[in-house]
Structures are given as C-alpha cells and as structure tokens.
C-alpha cells in the first residue's frame with residue numbers, strides 16, 4: 336500500500352491552503368472517498384471540512400470511534416528539496432497536515448473495505464493553524480448527528496525516528512492564545528523626532544518588556560512562552576514610523592498562568608501608553624484549549640502499543656505546541672499522540688521533510704488500534 340499513499344501525500348503537499356479556504360483539499364478528499372466501496376460509507380461536508388462515517392456491521396447498537404486529521408497549510412514559503420513542492424506560492428504544509436490527511440484517507444479506505452462492528456468516523460477538520468476549526472465543527476449539526484464516543488488523532492514529530500510514537504496521559508499540548516498588538520504614534524520626518532512620536536522605539540521597548548513576563552512574572556514551577564514571530568511597521572528609512580504591529584503567541588500549561596500572562600501584557604501596554612505617549616490596540620485572536628489526554632484511554636493505548644509491538648512507545652513530556660484538537664478532548668474521551676517522522680527541521684520550518692515511511696506505520700497503527708478497541712467492546716487488547 337506504501338507507494339499509493341506516498342503519491343496521495345505528494346499531491347496534497349502541492350496544494351496547501353489556509354484555514355477555511357481548503358477548497359482543493361476538500362475536493363481531493365471527497366474524490367478519494369467517492370472511489371471507495373460505498374456500501375458502508377456516508378459522507379457529509381461542513382464548511383471546508385469533511386466527515387466520513389463508515390457504518391459498522393452492528394451500527395446503531397454500538398459506539399462510534401473517531402480518527403481526526405487537520406487539513407490546512409501554513410503561510411510559509413517552501414524551501415524543501417522536493418520535486419513536488421507547493422504549487423501555492425507563499426503556502427506550505429510545514430506542520431505535517433498533508434501526512435495527517437493521508438493517514439485519515441488510509442484509515443477511511445481500510446474500514447470501507449473491512450468495516451468493524453462499531454462505526455468509524457473519520458474527521459477532516461479545517462483551520463487548525465487558525466482561526467480554529469475544531470470548536471465550530473463540533474458545534475455544527477453535521478458533527479452533532481454523528482458525534483463519536485471516542486476520538487484519537489496524531490501529530491507528526493520531527494525529532495522521533497520512524498516507527499516510534501509518543502504520548503502521555505493528561506496534558507500533552509499547551510493552552511494557546513494568539514497575540515496581535517498595534518503600537519500607534521505620530522509619523523514624521525526622520526530629522527525631526529521631537530515633532531513626531533516614534534512607534535518603532537515604543538514597540539522595541541515593548542518587545543523587551545514582554546520577554547520579562549516569563550522570566551519575572553510566571554511562577555518558575557509553572558511553564559509559559561511568549562513568542563513574537565512577526566513585526567511590521569514603518570514606511571522607509573528616513574520616515575518616523577507612525578504604526579508598528581507585533582504578532583505572536585502565548586502558551587501556558589495552566590489556564591491560570593494564561594490569565595496572569597494576559598494581565599501582564601495589558602499592564603505593559605498601559606505603561607507604554609503612559610511612558611511613550613503612544614496608543615495601543617490589543618487583539619488575542621484565536622485561543623485554543625489545552626490538549627488533555629483522557630487518562631484511561633491513553634493508558635490503554637500505551638499498553639496496547641507496548642504489548643502489540645505496533646510501534647516503539649516513548650512516554651514523552653508535555654509540549655508548548657497548541658492544537659485545537661483540545662476542544663474535541665474537552666468533551667469526548669480520547670487522546671493525541673506524536674508520530675515519529677525523523678527530520679532535522681522542526682515543525683513550521685520551511686525545509687521540513689518528514690519521512691514518508693511514517694505514513695504506513697500510522698495507517699497500520701490506527702486501523703489496528705481501532706479494530707482491537709472495537710473487538711473488545713471499547714477496551715483495546717493486544
């Protein structure tokens with residue numbers, strides 16, 4: 336099965352699309368599903384997402400087991416050595432969603448050919464990178480009609496070898512909040528700073544102040560990240576900037592720490608306005624709930640991986656990545672795990688080249704796990 340799925344991944348890799356604009360990806364998924372045996376398969380769309388339900392042989396009496404993939408790309412210019420690079424300038428699958436989607440198609444194909452007693456729901460979710468598709472998808476009529484009793488998902492992990500998976504019960508990924516700050520001063524001629532109010536100098540001071548939140552305000556026994564990833568502002572070298580925009584993200588392992596970090600950001604903006612005479616505008620963009628793996632489900636999965644030998648299991652630590660899969664896990668028992676894809680470049684890097692050998696590992700692992708779970712009436716045994 337390897338080469339067929341590698342070909343699918345390469346096709347998806349060439350069409351990365353931003354959140355809620357995954358039109359080609361959705362069409363690709365629908366086309367693939369349309370060619371599978373249709374006897375047990377039902378498909379619904381929700382915005383640019385897709386829900387594929389494979390009815391089990393005892394559908395109705397039994398539970399619905401779900402596998403979720405995110406399908407959007409990132410606004411990053413690709414710099415890989417691939418011959419099948421992105422055909423969408425400025426966009427790239429730099430977070431492995433092409434692999435996640437391919438695995439989901441493999442899972443759907445497997446169960447369309449070999450239905451379980453339980454139903455299997457394969458969720459193709461848009462907009463994970465932002466603004467967040469999980470919460471509105473869960474609130475949709477389509478999802479409510481097919482709401483699963485269990486849900487699992489994976490995320491590629493560049494640092495782990497192919498053939499390994501890593502997870503832990505409890506918190507796996509952080510609470511996140513995007514951060515958009517506009518600093519607004521008064522523009523002017525570079526030679527007359529006293530007649531202007533330089534938004535760039537105020538923004539530079541703010542950047543350094545924000546770095547002190549994690550080191551000086553957050554309890555050292557807690558964990559938090561404040562990262563600014565983008566600055567824009569100014570017009571040209573001899574014009575005092577009237578407006579500077581900072582874009583970043585806040586990550587914390589507790590909701591309390593998130594509230595504390597946000598309170599400090601707001602206090603610093605008030606201080607900046609008083610000290611520099613600028614005006615500021617603050618927008619937290621989208622916020623994601625932490626990915627909290629159900630204890631019982633995760634321990635069962637970890638035991639099953641160890642006993643079945645389906646992959647090598649790493650009991651990992653939590654990470655400061657975010658994932659709106661956390662919204663599914665807030666309401667539905669399940670877990671997320673890392674899938675080793677062995678590449679020197681990290682997630683969101685323009686040169687990331689995940690090993691495609693991991694695709695078969697994942698399809699086999701997910702289909703075997705859901706089969707074992709169904710066969711044992713909910714509790715997977717190896």
Ligand SMILES: CC(=O)N[C@@H](CCC[C@H](N)C(=O)O)C(=O)O
Pocket residue numbers: 430463464465490511512513583584585621623655656657658682
């Ligand atoms: C796994 C991963 O990389 N997820 C993204 C999620 C983005 C959340 C949101 N847009 C933000 O930037 O806060 C991540 O950056 O961790």
